[in-house]
Amino acid sequence: MIIGLDVGGTHTDVVLLGPEGVLARTKEVTDQENLVDTVLRGVDGVLGDIDPGKITRVVLSTTLTTNSVIRNTLTPVGMVVAAGPGMDPKLHAIGSSFHVVKGALDHRGAEIAALDKEAVKKAFALIREKGIRAIGLVTKFSVRNPSHEEAMEKAAKGLFDTVFCGHRLSGVLNFPRRIASCWLNAGVHDAFFSFSQAVKEAFRARGIIAPVHVLKADGGTFSLDAALECPGETVLSGPSASVMGAIPHSPSAKDVLVLDIGGTTTDMAVLIDKVPVLEPLGAEVGGVKTLFRALKSVSIGLGGDSELTRKGKELLIGPDRKGPALCLGGPVPTPTDAMAVLGLFEGGDRAAAFKGMETLGRDLGMETEAVSRFVLKSLCEKIRDAAFAMVEGINARPVYTLHEMLEGYVVKPEALLVMGGPAAVLAPGLGEACGLESRAVPDWGVANAIGAALARTTCAVTVLADTQRGFVRAPEEGYSAEAPIAFNMDDAIALAKKLVREKALRLGADAKGLEVEVLEAQEFSMMRGYRRAGRNIRVRAQVKPGLIRNGGVI
Amino acid sequence: MLKAKSRIGLVFFPAFDWAIDPSHPEREERLLYTQDQIFEEGLMDIEGIQEFKPDLVTDQDIQRAHFCVPDESTVTTSSHYVSAGGAKTMARELMEGHIEKGFALVRPPGHHAMRVVHGGRGFCNINIEAIMVEYLRSQWGVKRIAIVDTDCHHGDGTQDIYWHDPDVLFISLHQDGRTLYPGSGFMEELGGPNAAGYTVNIPLPPHTSEEGYLYTVENAVMPILDDFKPDLIINSAGQDNHYTDPITNMNFTAQGYAKLTEILNPHIAVLEGGYSIEAALPYVNAGIILAMAGLDYSHVLEPDYNPAVLKESKDTLQYIHKLCDRVMDQWSRRGPELSQKVFGKKEFHERSRSIMYDTDGIYEGQKEILRSCSDCAGSFRIESKSDRDWRIIGVHIPLNACPACKAQGEEWYENASGADKAYLQDRSRDLYLKK
Ligand SMILES: [Zn+2]
Ligand SMILES: [Zn+2]
Ligand SMILES: [Zn+2]
Numbered sequence: 001m002i003i004g005l006d007v008g009g010t011h012t013d014v015v016l017l018g019p020e021g022v023l024a025r026t027k028e029v030t031d032q033e034n035l036v037d038t039v040l041r042g043v044d045g046v047l048g049d050i051d052p053g054k055i056t057r058v059v060l061s062t063t064l065t066t067n068s069v070i071r072n073t074l075t076p077v078g079m080v081v082a083a084g085p086g087m088d089p090k091l092h093a094i095g096s097s098f099h100v101v102k103g104a105l106d107h108r109g110a111e112i113a114a115l116d117k118e119a120v121k122k123a124f125a126l127i128r129e130k131g132i133r134a135i136g137l138v139t140k141f142s143v144r145n146p147s148h149e150e151a152m153e154k155a156a157k158g159l160f161d162t163v164f165c166g167h168r169l170s171g172v173l174n175f176p177r178r179i180a181s182c183w184l185n186a187g188v189h190d191a192f193f194s195f196s197q198a199v200k201e202a203f204r205a206r207g208i209i210a211p212v213h214v215l216k217a218d219g220g221t222f223s224l225d226a227a228l229e230c231p232g233e234t235v236l237s238g239p240s241a242s243v244m245g246a247i248p249h250s251p252s253a254k255d256v257l258v259l260d261i262g263g264t265t266t267d268m269a270v271l272i273d274k275v276p277v278l279e280p281l282g283a284e285v286g287g288v289k290t291l292f293r294a295l296k297s298v299s300i301g302l303g304g305d306s307e308l309t310r311k312g313k314e315l316l317i318g319p320d321r322k323g324p325a326l327c328l329g330g331p332v333p334t335p336t337d338a339m340a341v342l343g344l345f346e347g348g349d350r351a352a353a354f355k356g357m358e359t360l361g362r363d364l365g366m367e368t369e370a371v372s373r374f375v376l377k378s379l380c381e382k383i384r385d386a387a388f389a390m391v392e393g394i395n396a397r398p399v400y401t402l403h404e405m406l407e408g409y410v411v412k413p414e415a416l417l418v419m420g421g422p423a424a425v426l427a428p429g430l431g432e433a434c435g436l437e438s439r440a441v442p443d444w445g446v447a448n449a450i451g452a453a454l455a456r457t458t459c460a461v462t463v464l465a466d467t468q469r470g471f472v473r474a475p476e477e478g479y480s481a482e483a484p485i486a487f488n489m490d491d492a493i494a495l496a497k498k499l500v501r502e503k504a505l506r507l508g509a510d511a512k513g514l515e516v517e518v519l520e521a522q523e524f525s526m527m528r529g530y531r532r533a534g535r536n537i538r539v540r541a542q543v544k545p546g547l548i549r550n551g552g553v554i
Numbered sequence: 555m556l557k558a559k560s561r562i563g564l565v566f567f568p569a570f571d572w573a574i575d576p577s578h579p580e581r582e583e584r585l586l587y588t589q590d591q592i593f594e595e596g597l598m599d600i601e602g603i604q605e606f607k608p609d610l611v612t613d614q615d616i617q618r619a620h621f622c623v624p625d626e627s628t629v630t631t632s633s634h635y636v637s638a639g640g641a642k643t644m645a646r647e648l649m650e651g652h653i654e655k656g657f658a659l660v661r662p663p664g665h666h667a668m669r670v671v672h673g674g675r676g677f678c679n680i681n682i683e684a685i686m687v688e689y690l691r692s693q694w695g696v697k698r699i700a701i702v703d704t705d706c707h708h709g710d711g712t713q714d715i716y717w718h719d720p721d722v723l724f725i726s727l728h729q730d731g732r733t734l735y736p737g738s739g740f741m742e743e744l745g746g747p748n749a750a751g752y753t754v755n756i757p758l759p760p761h762t763s764e765e766g767y768l769y770t771v772e773n774a775v776m777p778i779l780d781d782f783k784p785d786l787i788i789n790s791a792g793q794d795n796h797y798t799d800p801i802t803n804m805n806f807t808a809q810g811y812a813k814l815t816e817i818l819n820p821h822i823a824v825l826e827g828g829y830s831i832e833a834a835l836p837y838v839n840a841g842i843i844l845a846m847a848g849l850d851y852s853h854v855l856e857p858d859y860n861p862a863v864l865k866e867s868k869d870t871l872q873y874i875h876k877l878c879d880r881v882m883d884q885w886s887r888r889g890p891e892l893s894q895k896v897f898g899k900k901e902f903h904e905r906s907r908s909i910m911y912d913t914d915g916i917y918e919g920q921k922e923i924l925r926s927c928s929d930c931a932g933s934f935r936i937e938s939k940s941d942r943d944w945r946i947i948g949v950h951i952p953l954n955a956c957p958a959c960k961a962q963g964e965e966w967y968e969n970a971s972g973a974d975k976a977y978l979q980d981r982s983r984d985l986y987l988k989k
């Protein structure tokens with residue numbers, strides 16, 4: 001049996017899954033100050049008198065990292081950075097103590113300027129003087145040659161409690177994002193460590209010995225221990241839980257829009273043949289752009305609790321939430337009140353809803369029921385516009401080869417999957433607004449927790465070979481070897497697949513049915529003068545985000 | 555958070571799967587290290603810098619600038635449609651007000667492609683700037699445009715296309731044609747009889763470096779632009795003036811290119827040549843993007859940057875100062891007076907010339923007749939014959955053609971005979987006919 005928990009901003013959804021489906025479900029109020037307690041209440045809520053020894057797997061998403069960034073509660077981090085030609089690295093300054101040292105590598109990983117080890121020592125001393133115990137070490141082009149970062153890491157040994165290097169977190173080029181990602185990893189590490197220790201201990205105390213996984217922003221999981229190597233990857237795992245929860249109900253070989261309608265916001269994402277579309281570079285959270293792999297999701301300020309107001313004769317929905325709906329004791333009318341008036345929402349004080357919608361209708365020159373229908377129609381149309389704009393954005397992504405330009409895949413949604421509180425009520429209206437087949441995901445209230453429970457372990461690895469300079473490297477994996485002049489694309493792909501498989505197993509993947517795919521494979525002949533001086537090969541492989549197989553559930 | 559001073563659009567299309575041939579300087583690897591550098595710098599993440607996917611140009615877009623023999627798809631590849639499309643994307647986004655400046659980093663380049671196209675010249679088949687400029691003029695009604703070609707090679711194709719048009723000022727800075735392909739671009743090439751002085755060639759001596767180049771920009775190019783008052787400035791941003799470029803002999807630097815971009819302040823820059831793919835392009839392109847965005851580019855330095863070593867000799871600088879004086883003197887005499895002096899006063903002007911397509915090994919012979927006109931750019935008729943046995947007649951009626959030129963152009967097309975094909979490029983009606 002599997003327990004899935006989606007720890008959200010206000011609620012935590014929990015399910016217990018058996019081979020035949022959902023055995024138990026619960027919703028707890030999230031205590032942001034004590035997430036461990038929230039997790040335990042959730043586990044107790046679904047476990048009942050089931051023997052904890054029968055639990056084979058626990059997966060949880062957590063808001064810990066996201067909140068730390070948004071509320072700016074990361075522990076202080078010192079950054080030491082080496083850049084070389086390009087932008088002034090001081091423009092990327094982040095953290096409590098930011099230091100630029102001399103040393104530079106070029107785009108092929110060749111050393112342009114030696115690392116100034118004295119300056120590194122001085123920077124370390126200044127960071128320690130401030131009482132900072134965590135550092136991030138980043139050099140430009142370290143994903144082509146990690147040696148400068150490794151030299152700094154060696155020098156940092158024993159001086160700091162927490163040390164993070166840029167080259168281990170992603171093979172993707174982007175120096176400013178590498179700096180920010182490294183800083184975020186180092187800054188959230190302590191809090192994440194405490195959280196993971198507390199969760200482990202509490203589980204052990206309850207007799208749960210199953211491995212515990214954490215959901216990542218890309219919709220995949222890794223083990224609680226692996227998460228400590230890159231805690232930043234757990235940002236934005238909330239939206240990814242929703243999307244994973246939609247997958248079992250998504251038709252094959254179709255483009256599907258997933259809409260998760262909450263109280264304040266609606267999150268939207270796209271599935272292509274059951275696989276989520278990812279962000280090209282990585283997650284952006286609280287204005288911080290990172291290299292943490294993330295699925296593409298857009299959040300808009302429209303939901304069941306959005307405030308309804310008017311400007312002249314124009315109806316406004318959101319973006320603020322002033323509280324719950326009138327019918328649930330809130331201060332202003334909301335779409336939920338419109339549903340209550342139309343008999344689509346039961347429970348709560350229907351009279352209060354009616355009164356609020358009547359006033360709004362009078363101001364807009366409409367009958368109470370008419371204005372209620374108008375509110376829901378407008379809400380659906382606004383969600384549609386945002387969703388279509390997101391799809392347009394995905395299709396407008398730049399491409400870099402003729403092949404992609406002329407034959408590139410164009411996303412064209414063919415169906416809608418709706419989840420969240422008002423899913424059942426809004427699914428038909430959304431379908432009509434979008435002109436698409438539309439339905440609410442079964443178990444829409446806890447589908448996100450089911451998504452977390454069933455998410456499979458994911459990871460990616462980049463392999464670079466330069467036969468002129470005679471190396472093949474996968475800096476993320478600490479892999480470096482000599483490349484013979486005959487080293488070719490097939491060799492690179494085989495190596496990338498092997499490394500990604502090993503990495504997935506280390507992160508907690510099940511060896512059975514591990515699906516590895518090549519994301520990118522480029523090979524360039526390097527010509528110097530008029531002869532070929534070598535090959536420049538770049539391969540990126542991944543374990544596809546998706547669901548584990550679990551008996552009859554999927 | 556970093557923010558650009560003005561909203562910049564970029565099209566980056568390295569065409570990683572296209573080349574003339576694998577060992578050609580214009581090959582798949584050309585923008586590879588540029589991509590590495592601009593991605594690693596995170597330039598596309600800066601607030602105010604937006605990356606766009608290129609459009610594909612249509613045959614109609616190409617037909618506004620060229621007579622393609624026998625047609626567009628025969629003399630181009632898909633890559634040309636994307637490359638010109640990238641330039642068009644920047645023009646559209648600019649005119650729609652989504653961006654304030656644009657840079658199309660595309661390949662293949664286009665500035666050696668002339669009005670008649672039988673094949674490839676100097677790695678160019680269709681002129682991506684001219685296609686963009688004609689799109690701006692016909693679809694957006696832009697009146698006056700200045701094209702400043704800073705590629706190391708003379709922009710002979712762009713010169714050819716705007717030779718007769720006083721509304722499109724063409725300025726080319728390049729390594730002296732006596733020392734470099736295509737061997738043209740002398741001061742005496744100053745535009746046709748109806749546009750005398752509106753083609754400005756500034757042939758710089760080999761080994762010109764930052765000081766001499768920027769002196770020319772400040773003391774010739776900018777004053778000319780101030781006089782001309784264009785609605786838009788386009789930069790044919792070739793990067794082969796770099797001191798490491800393998801096929802030229804200049805000593806320009808990434809810092810120089812960034813300063814040039816800052817001074818020139820073009821609305822749209824379109825990448826042309828530049829074949830030092832590792833030592834120059836990554837740094838030059840990063841410098842240009844930062845300069846366009848109004849951000850600090852002082853740290854964009856080649857690993858072996860040493861301005862003292864690259865500095866021009868006193869003699870070279872003196873030569874450049876005198877050259878700029880001559881350019882300004884010629885510019886001050888532009889118009890009818892200069893035309894009469896150079897071409898005389900005639901109702902029709904004729905010229906014959908031969909053109910070589912080095913990339914495709916084609917020879918072309920041309921006979922051109924132009925109607926002298928003070929009311930418009932003048933209609934003209936080109937008879938062109940290639941050694942691939944194509945014989946065509948192309949008739950051009952300019953934008954804003956006067957009734958007399960229009961009538962003359964139509965008559966030429968009607969009476970065209972003795973050719974395999976005849977084309978009418980009627981820009982006044984945005985029409986292209988073939989027979
Ligand atoms: Zn030029
Ligand atoms: Zn050139
Ligand atoms: Zn005329």
